[in-house]
Amino acid sequence: MAGSNTKQVTFHLRRFEPGKDAEPHWEDHSIEVTPGMTVLDGLWKVKELSAPSLAWRSSCRMGICGSCGMLINGRPRLACNTQVSELGSAIVAVAPLPNFDIIKDLVPDLRPIFETHREMLPYLLRDDTAEQEDPTREYRQTPHELEQYLQFSYCIKCGCCMAACPTVATDAQYAGPMPLGQAHRYDSDTRDAGFDRRREVLAGGSGPWRCHFAGECSQVCPKGVDPAKAIQLMKRQLVSDLLRLRRRTPPAAVAEAPHGTMRDDIPAAPPRTVTEA
Amino acid sequence: MQTRGHPNRLGIRGWVGGGRWGFERYMYTLHRLSGLALLVYFTMHIFVTSTRAVGPDAWKQTMSVVSGPLFTMGEYLVFAAFAFHAVNGIRLGAIELGFAVGRPIEPVYPYQTSVGGQRRLARAVLMIAFVVALWGGLDFFVWK
Numbered sequence: 001m002a003g004s005n006t007k008q009v010t011f012h013l014r015r016f017e018p019g020k021d022a023e024p025h026w027e028d029h030s031i032e033v034t035p036g037m038t039v040l041d042g043l044w045k046v047k048e049l050s051a052p053s054l055a056w057r058s059s060c061r062m063g064i065c066g067s068c069g070m071l072i073n074g075r076p077r078l079a080c081n082t083q084v085s086e087l088g089s090a091i092v093a094v095a096p097l098p099n100f101d102i103i104k105d106l107v108p109d110l111r112p113i114f115e116t117h118r119e120m121l122p123y124l125l126r127d128d129t130a131e132q133e134d135p136t137r138e139y140r141q142t143p144h145e146l147e148q149y150l151q152f153s154y155c156i157k158c159g160c161c162m163a164a165c166p167t168v169a170t171d172a173q174y175a176g177p178m179p180l181g182q183a184h185r186y187d188s189d190t191r192d193a194g195f196d197r198r199r200e201v202l203a204g205g206s207g208p209w210r211c212h213f214a215g216e217c218s219q220v221c222p223k224g225v226d227p228a229k230a231i232q233l234m235k236r237q238l239v240s241d242l243l244r245l246r247r248r249t250p251p252a253a254v255a256e257a258p259h260g261t262m263r264d265d266i267p268a269a270p271p272r273t274v275t276e277a
Numbered sequence: 278m279q280t281r282g283h284p285n286r287l288g289i290r291g292w293v294g295g296g297r298w299g300f301e302r303y304m305y306t307l308h309r310l311s312g313l314a315l316l317v318y319f320t321m322h323i324f325v326t327s328t329r330a331v332g333p334d335a336w337k338q339t340m341s342v343v344s345g346p347l348f349t350m351g352e353y354l355v356f357a358a359f360a361f362h363a364v365n366g367i368r369l370g371a372i373e374l375g376f377a378v379g380r381p382i383e384p385v386y387p388y389q390t391s392v393g394g395q396r397r398l399a400r401a402v403l404m405i406a407f408v409v410a411l412w413g414g415l416d417f418f419v420w421k
Binding site: 147165168214233236239 | 281285287288289291304306308372373383
């Protein structure tokens with residue numbers, strides 16, 4: 001029986017069964033929605049009550065894993081991060097993220113962005129391989145240097161920015177906001193020395209110069225990463241480098257060992273409560 | 278690229294498929310369309326002026342065709358497209374050099390984006406383009 005806080009909402013779902021459907025089609029499922037219910041909760045309810053074969057991808061339910069990116073009421077969002085009530089509509093239209101092939105129902109094929117992401121060398125590139133394999137200490141970095149890339153490191157690779165980008169919509173060769181933003185995340189890290197190698201990857205039609213600042217990627221990013229800003233700052237870096245105005249500094253060195261004397265009033269650690277077998 | 282599922286790329290629909298966020302997407306679309314319009318105009322312009330090389334009669338005949346009200350309106354639309362494309366091009370050039378987008382910040386909800394940071398610049402571009410287009414309209418149709 002419906003409580004006073006429940007509301008009847010129609011989930012308007014884009015369905016596609018490979019091998020059975022020639023084209024995706026829409027299907028309506030009516031469910032009772034309670035306050036605080038997310039779109040992801042709604043999908044589980046639809047699956048439980050009326051569409052057992054409905055497929056989507058989700059995992060953490062708290063906006064961390066980036067699995068449940070979907071087109072919800074015309075906007076790319078995380079299903080777990082979107083409450084039905086905030087949509088302000090009795091109809092919740094859910095479709096797979098556009099600009100990605102559909103594997104089934106609401107499951108997009110995200111492999112192309114992961115492949116492009118890998119091409120951007122998204123890790124610290126340095127010569128001291130031995131130190132990286134077997135670290136002695138951390139690399140030195142100031143809070144100000146950290147701020148230069150911290151925002152971009154919050155990316156969860158959900159693909160919402162790629163679904164919103166109008167350039168990605170027409171240009172399959174364009175790398176897109178997620179991989180480019182992550183390339184800049186490492187280019188602006190003072191511990192990294194891979195700018196020249198990434199510049200070679202970024203040259204050409206697939207690089208940042210295809211971005212003309214529609215700004216949609218930043219508007220829809222569920223983590224506030226602002227890929228559009230990263231891409232513009234990357235362009236500034238590339239132009240500065242071309243004009244030889246970019247300051248080239250060696251990557252941050254390993255921090256020195258702390259010096260001074262050890263305090264003698266630090267209590268000893270308690271004995272282990274669990275012993276290894 | 279090899280298709281791995283049912284294709285779902287938006288294509289041209291993706292240029293106008295947004296619209297629930299900022300107006301920068303429409304400026305993006307308008308910039309592309311005005312650029313294409315200018316390209317078409319330049320092609321036509323070269324064709325029209327090249328008739329002068331054929332002879333005075335061909336030139337006069339072509340000019341009589343392109344001096345009608347329809348072409349005058351078309352020329353004005355090209356001028357308006359030029360006004361927007363030029364002023365917005367300056368905005369895009371500045372943004373691509375990292376101006377007006379701000380520095381990287383800690384993302385704290387509600388998130389502030391670079392799009393909001395350059396919004397005043399975008400509004401200024403629209404106003405300047407509108408004033409230039411209006412001035413052009415007076416010159417085309419009123420002052421002659």
